Amino acid sequence: IAGITQAPTSQILAAGRRMTLRCTQDMRHNAMYWYRQDLGLGLRLIHYSNTAGTTGKGEVPDGYSVSRANTDDFPLTLASAVPSQTSVYFCASSEGTGPYNEQFFGPGTRLTVL
Amino acid sequence: GQNIDQPTEMTATEGAIVQINCTYQTSGFNGLFWYQQHAGEAPTFLSYNVLDGLEEKGRFSSFLSRSKGYSYLLLKELQMKDSASYLCAVRDSNYQLIWGAGTKLIIKP
Numbered sequence: 001i002a003g004i005t006q007a008p009t010s011q012i013l014a015a016g017r018r019m020t021l022r023c024t025q026d027m028r029h030n031a032m033y034w035y036r037q038d039l040g041l042g043l044r045l046i047h048y049s050n051t052a053g054t055t056g057k058g059e060v061p062d063g064y065s066v067s068r069a070n071t072d073d074f075p076l077t078l079a080s081a082v083p084s085q086t087s088v089y090f091c092a093s094s095e096g097t098g099p100y101n102e103q104f105f106g107p108g109t110r111l112t113v114l
Numbered sequence: 115g116q117n118i119d120q121p122t123e124m125t126a127t128e129g130a131i132v133q134i135n136c137t138y139q140t141s142g143f144n145g146l147f148w149y150q151q152h153a154g155e156a157p158t159f160l161s162y163n164v165l166d167g168l169e170e171k172g173r174f175s176s177f178l179s180r181s182k183g184y185s186y187l188l189l190k191e192l193q194m195k196d197s198a199s200y201l202c203a204v205r206d207s208n209y210q211l212i213w214g215a216g217t218k219l220i221i222k223p
Contacts (some may be wrong), residue, residue, distance in 0.1 A: 011159070018181070040215055042201070042203075042213030042215045042216065043201070043203075043211075043213040044213070045211070046209070058210070068208065079188070090156060097209050099145045099205055099209070100162060100164070102159040102162065103146065108155075
């Protein structure tokens with residue numbers, strides 16, 4: 001069982017280019033999340049999905065979009081990358097959205113926008 | 115606004131005990147999580163507290179006081195592999211996790 005996989009592991013991208021970060025989980029979790037992690041800051045929620053077919057905006061959604069066509073996949077798209085989107089991106093999932101539900105994290109994608 | 119405060123960095127000695135504090139101000143409270151994150155890796159779950167008191171899990175314990183907006187993570191018998199960042203996160207009234215910036219723990223021999 002792989003848990004959560006993310007691709008690519010790292011990427012250098014020219015500003016203005018479009019980029020999709022992939023995330024797949026095999027735990028049949030209902031909820032999925034995208035975070036970015038920057039030095040000195042806590043994880044910040046970009047978008048989330050409580051169940052397949054639904055998505056919601058987190059704390060920092062501008063410049064990003066997501067889709068949740070099925071349970072397993074939750075891709076994150078940067079329509080036109082900017083240098084401020086240089087960050088480490090983590091995908092996470094949880095069985096549900098109740099208080100106790102811990103989140104499981106993928107290995108992360110390190111993105112550099114030049 | 116919502117705020118989670120943790121010390122930026124702490125240093126401790128192998129075999130000793132260390133306490134990492136976390137204070138929070140959030141819109142609502144539905145539990146507090148501690149995660150461990152080794153450099154270059156993903157966060158992994160350590161503990162969850164929703165009621166006041168101490169939760170013990172092996173060498174790690176976590177304490178919560180809801181009235182004080184305060185939690186701590188206690189690590190005993192420190193090992194070199196405990197060198198990592200420790201993240202405090204609170205689940206707010208919208209059931210989203212609000213994360214602290216993390217405490218980098220350095221273990222010295």
